[in-house]
Amino acid sequence: MITRLSNLFLRTLREDPADAEVLSHKLLVRAGYIRRVAPGVYTLLPLGLRTVRNIEQVVREEMDRFGAQELLFPALLPKEPYEQTNRWTEYGDSLFRLKDRKQADYLLGPTHEEMFTTAVKDMYSSYKDFPVTLYQIQTKYRDEERPRAGILRGREFVMKDSYSFDMTDEGLEQSYQNHRKAYQAIFDRLGVDYAICFATSGAMGGSASEEFLAISPAGEDTFVRATEGDYAANVEAVVTQPGVERDPAEAPEAVEHDTPQSETIAALVQWANDAGVQVEGRAVEASDTLKCIVVKTKQPGAKEWELAGVLLPGDREVDMKRLEASLEPAEVELASEEDFAKNDFLVKGYVGPRALIANDVKVYADPRVVRGTSWITGADAPQRHVVGLTVGRDFEIDEYIEAAEIKEGDPAPEGQGVLTLERGIEIGHIFQLGRKYTEAFDVQILDENGKRSIPTMGSYGIGITRLLGVLAEQRADDKGLNWPVEVAPYKVHVVVANKDKEAAEAAEQLVADLDAAGIDVLFDDRPKVSPGVKFKDAELLGMPYVVVLGRAFKDGKVELRRAGQEAEEVDASNVAQTLVGLLK
Amino acid sequence: MITRLSNLFLRTLREDPADAEVLSHKLLVRAGYIRRVAPGVYTLLPLGLRTVRNIEQVVREEMDRFGAQELLFPALLPKEPYEQTNRWTEYGDSLFRLKDRKQADYLLGPTHEEMFTTAVKDMYSSYKDFPVTLYQIQTKYRDEERPRAGILRGREFVMKDSYSFDMTDEGLEQSYQNHRKAYQAIFDRLGVDYAICFATSGAMGGSASEEFLAISPAGEDTFVRATEGDYAANVEAVVTQPGVERDPAEAPEAVEHDTPQSETIAALVQWANDAGVQVEGRAVEASDTLKCIVVKTKQPGAKEWELAGVLLPGDREVDMKRLEASLEPAEVELASEEDFAKNDFLVKGYVGPRALIANDVKVYADPRVVRGTSWITGADAPQRHVVGLTVGRDFEIDEYIEAAEIKEGDPAPEGQGVLTLERGIEIGHIFQLGRKYTEAFDVQILDENGKRSIPTMGSYGIGITRLLGVLAEQRADDKGLNWPVEVAPYKVHVVVANKDKEAAEAAEQLVADLDAAGIDVLFDDRPKVSPGVKFKDAELLGMPYVVVLGRAFKDGKVELRRAGQEAEEVDASNVAQTLVGLLK
Structure with missing residues (x-):
């Protein structure tokens, strides 16, 4: 095909668009690939459309290669199936909802688990029909609170989403690996620089969920990579290396002290060193102190919030995203001034684990706060701290969770050196979903023995229009775009x-x-x-x-x-x- | 590509779906091409998707061949441009409207004139950039009152829509002809049996608008074709061959008669023949009588309805669609009992043109009610008619319009024999739109003389998913589908x-x-x-x-x-x- 610039529907701009912050957004608009219609809603101009079609084609080829079958669900979907899975409600403001002329409720599909599951339920009934993997390349809608960066985070966007259905867990693992390999082939062919990140704890659950992150300073997601080896993970999925357990009986006795004006960790360390406190023969550091962060949690369906404590080494901030991921599906918030006011035993700046335990408040702790370790922490009275408070002797942990921030240089798992922090853009996600949706829709399949069995699902996504932005972002310089051959609208x-x-x-x-x-x-x-x-x-x-x-x-x-x-x-x-x- | 039925996501059905009335709907569901999700909203299963993609490809090739450029607008559109053209309101209940999380108004695009026009306005400013024709193959939304026949009339459907922009009327004619030829090539390649119908009066306005109708008894649109020659037209666009003018002075004098119980045309003809009335030496026929149909009209923006009369030869019923098309953009309805009650001069069953004229009611007439013709019609008094009431002597016509039903055997224009009535499904529409949208958005382009000029537009559509249904409908028998090679999902x-x-x-x-x-x-x-x-x-x-x-x-x-x-x-x-x- 020959396209002449004398005819092409194109106007290049020398000036960056006023609303653009990231390079790809600026260049895709200036080069006439995309054009904004509304916040997070873009037109693909001729060059942009050709590029997206090329991306789609690579995705389609690699999906077809392992036997996935393409179909196309509508974007306008009735409420009922999404009510059955509770997502009509759970999606909150992110769901575009509308009514038709008969006042029936509809939504614009943000993802299609419900549709694929009910299609399989209607069409298949025997184990002989399985496994099956279905996919679509389809326009999706999410009413993002902050659409940003042009097409990197839009409200109308094209995704490839696929769903595997297997009769066994081994089958699911195979379908998952098929997708993993296909995704690697896709992103390699597209020339993306990416990392495969554990999205849930790799140490605990195998590879039940992984994200493909394009490495980019413009990314919204922070992730970690090991300096030696190929370990990578979402910040939410990083597993802290636990401390070494000791015999609590061997720890020196806990002693309370007056510690005037020591609400902050820095002030407390200052006091300890001024007071000549030592830990194993050396001066006190922030990591010898114990922060008691008071939060409140609400279980799904519960009406009341409940107080909880989160214990972290004093050199760590709480990472609310990690804390939220740990406590999911419960909600969590920091305790408010009001919560402190209502609960006398919470002495702000001097909260320690003992008052929490005495008042039946659940105590979560970082994995480093292990049995036998001793800490300098709040004594639950104004201007008072306790030195040498020891886990397993002076207080107990109810549950270990991941809540502390990750820092550059933290140890990586399995001797893979240390962690570095990087930023990325999610371009793919593979997920062993299990039976959540097949159970919700009661998908009963006759197995080899004539018994009813519920198939297990995987769900898998690739952001097609987002990849246009990602490739622009990773490969451009300030003079312009730079497409890989396979994707370029013209070679x-x-x-x-x-x-x-x-x-x-x-x-x-x-x-x-x-x-x-x-x-x-x-x-x-x-x-x-x-x-x-x-x-x-x-x-x-x-x-x-x-x-x-x-x-x-x-x-x-x-x-x-x-x-x-x-x-x-x-x-x-x-x-x-x-x-x-x-x-x- | 080899697809094995042992793997294909397919279940064929021996029973017709309960909600299906037409053959294509039954077979496409039974053969696993489509699957219903909601009224007028369908999934394309693997076979259906492949077929639709083949149709798209034919359309794309023929559009590209004459230099049309493909791009892709979003489906989720902001209200403002559609408010500027008043279509936000005009579309009424057919428009899917929704609000985002910030309560901003959006719609799901039913057609994209506004988007194409504003894109051209933003990107082009000189006559050198013209002509330009842009198109998209895109998912559209219309909240049809009665979605029917599977994908023949859906609420979510795929269309190719294109828009031409020209600086001159000659340019528009050229762009229109380019589309016309491309559409013929497309429908010929797809193997559709179709007619090209004037959608507005061919006799009066050239070919300003034509519809491509697939011939099918399952069609919702009635159209006419000439028995000799290739004239075809929408029923709304058929031009009545006018009667022959005569000298009104030569007509016999008008005489009033008592005509008991003669409210119907049949009773009136019976009375006339019983009374020995003759017309040009022969017995009276229904076509010698004149119906005075009382209607009311409302001009756009007007608050009040106004009475009007529509005069038709007595052998013709009024065709409300033709009447509506004639009076557009005014609304029109038959007068109600209440309207008759409020206006004493309207004597039901005996209304004639004289009372209408005497009371300043506008008189429309069928083109056969020509100057010099004499009629048996109401005498505006109970049980009274007048014989020999003559146009141009006893009463005058304010305006000739097309309001009478078309009948098989009516004369076709230009000696092309007579008309036959057929049913069809609209698969394409080409339309010389003019400057309605470019004026609404004030698209000013510098012409060769440096003067500002507003380009003229054409708009053109093809129903892509509808064609899946049309090809099924036209080519199937009760045993199954029958795809042409170019479209078949597998050859x-x-x-x-x-x-x-x-x-x-x-x-x-x-x-x-x-x-x-x-x-x-x-x-x-x-x-x-x-x-x-x-x-x-x-x-x-x-x-x-x-x-x-x-x-x-x-x-x-x-x-x-x-x-x-x-x-x-x-x-x-x-x-x-x-x-x-x-x-x-």
Whole structure:
């Protein structure tokens, strides 16, 4: 296909759009790939649509390769199935809801577990029909609170979502691995720089859920990677290496002290060192103190909030996201001033575990607060702390949870060095969902023995339009976009920067030759546009190969440009052949 | 591509779905192409999706061929542009409206004139950028009052919509003709039996709007075709051949009569013939009488309804759709009992034109009620009629309009014989829209002289998912579907109906050979399914070629079946070659 810039529905901009913060957003708008219609709602202009179609095609090929079957559910969905799984309510404000002319409730599908599950229930009844993996490439809707970064986080977006149905857990593991391999093939072909992150604790639950994160400072998700080895995980999924257990009886006795004005950890450490307190023969550090964070939790369906304590080493802040993930599906919030006021035993700045336990408040703790460890912590009285309060002797932990912030340099699991913190953009997610939806819809399948059995599901997603933004973000520089060959809307961009009739004719021949070889070409044939503007546009639009017919054309030479490489002079007579060779 | 029926996500049904009335709906559900999710909202199952994609591809190729450019607008659209054109209100209950979490108003796009127009306004400013034709293949939403016939009239459906922008009327005519030719090529390639119908009066306005109607008794639209020549038109667009004018002075004088119990035309004709009344020396017929139908109209923006009279030859019923189309954008209704009660001069059953005129009621008339013609009509008094009331002498017509029903055998225009009435399904519409939207959004473009000029638009649509239903409807019989090659989800369906190992092996080789030749094959490899069930499924699913490896396989023969043709025996050894030949 040959597309001429003299005709293409395109206007490139020299100025960044006012609402754009990240590079991909700026460049995709400036280069005329996307155009904003409403917050988080974008039009794909011709170049953007071609690029998205190429991404879709790579995804489709790799899904088909392992036998997944494509179909297409509607976006407009009736309320009932989503009520049956409670997601009509659970989605809260993120769900676009609407009524039809008969006042029946509908939603715009944010994800389609309900639809796939009921389709399988209606159409299949025997184990012989399984396993089956179904997918769609479909437009989804989520009313994001803060749509941002152009198409990186939109409210209308295209996703590939797939669902596997297996009769056994081993089958699910196989379907999961099929997806994992297909996703690796997809992201490798697309040229994305990504990490596969445990989304739930790898140490505890195998690989029941993993996220594919494109590595990018523009990402909203923080994740960790090991310096040695390929361990990577969501911050929520990082498992703290527990402390070493000791015999609590061997710890020195706990002693209370007056500690004036020591509400902060820094002040407490200062006091301890001024007072000559020592821990194992050395000065006190923040990590020798114990923070008692008072929170309140609410179980699903419960009406009342309940107080709880979270014990962390004093050098760690609480990470609310990690805490929330640990306590899910319960809700959690920090205790308010009012909560402190209502509960006399909570002495702000001096809360310790003993008052919590004495008042039947549940005590959660970081895995480092292990049996036999001694801590400097609040004595539950104003300006008072206790030194040497020891787990398993002076107080007990109800439950260990992950609630502390992760820091660069924390130990990685299994001797893989230490952790580094990075930012990423979620581009894929694979998840062993189990029987949540098949049970909700009572999907009964006859097994080999004629008994009824409920199949187990996996759910898997790839953000298609998001990948347009991710590839832009990872590969662009401030001059413009830079598409990998497999994704580029056109593989070659031919620029005529010479007013001689011969150059124009040679360019026409070149694009015809490339087209004949099945190579899609963008042809800058605009007669009254200066070479400088054409070069700037070529840089901005970002095709993998740019051929310039310029001054050297009179000597039979054209310039071949590739992103990140020096331009090279090539014989005009065989540039088409050269490109065919490079592209096959 | 080879798809095995042993794996395909499919369950064929022997029973018609309870809610299905038309053949295509029944068969598409029974053959597992579509599945209902809500009224007018369907899932495309794997076979249905492949078929729709093939239809899309034909449309895309023919659009691209004349230089139309594809892009993709969102379905979720902000209210403001649709308010600017008043369509937010005009669409009434057909528009799906919703609010986002910030209570901003959105709609699900039923059509995208506003979006295309504002995109062109933002991106283009000079005549050099024109003409431009843009299109999308996109999911649209209309909250139909009566979704019906499966995907023939859905509430979520896929359309190709395109819009042309030209600086001159001649340019618009060219863009319109480009679409017209492309649509003919598309529907010809798809193998649809269709007619191109004037959607507005062909005699008056050239071809400003035409509809492509697939001919089908299941269609909701009635249209006419000429018995000689290719004239076809929507019923709304048919132009009545006017009567011959005469000198009113030459008509016999009008005479009033007592006509007891003559409220109906039949009774009036009976009275006239009993009374010995003659018209040009012959007995009176219904077409010699004149109906005065009292209606009321409301102009857009007006608060009050106004009375009006519609005069029709007595052998014609009023066709409200034609009347509405004639009076658009005004609304029109038949006068109510209350209207008669409030207006003493309206004597029910005996209304004539004279009382209407005397009371300043506007008089519309059928084109046959021409100057100099004489009529038997109401005398505006109970049980009284007038004979010989003559246009241009006894009363005048304010405006001629099309309001009478069309009948089989009415004269066709320009000596093309007579009209036949047929039913059709709208599959395409092309429309010279003019400057309605470019003016609404004040799209100012600098012309060659540096003056501001507003471009003129065309709008054009093809119902993509509807075509799936149309092709099913037109080509199926009660045993099953029958796809044309270009559209079929698989070109060949290979059935193993022989338990010998050699037959199974030969089938594997055959599908591999077809696949290697680029032919998509559906392979019924199900080991435990009887030949009878396999044949029934093959008939139901409707691939263009079915190859059966049956009893004759031991003699080196296979059966090749084509819809509507006798099955023929072919040498097993060269059936692949035969098929490649037939399909290339």
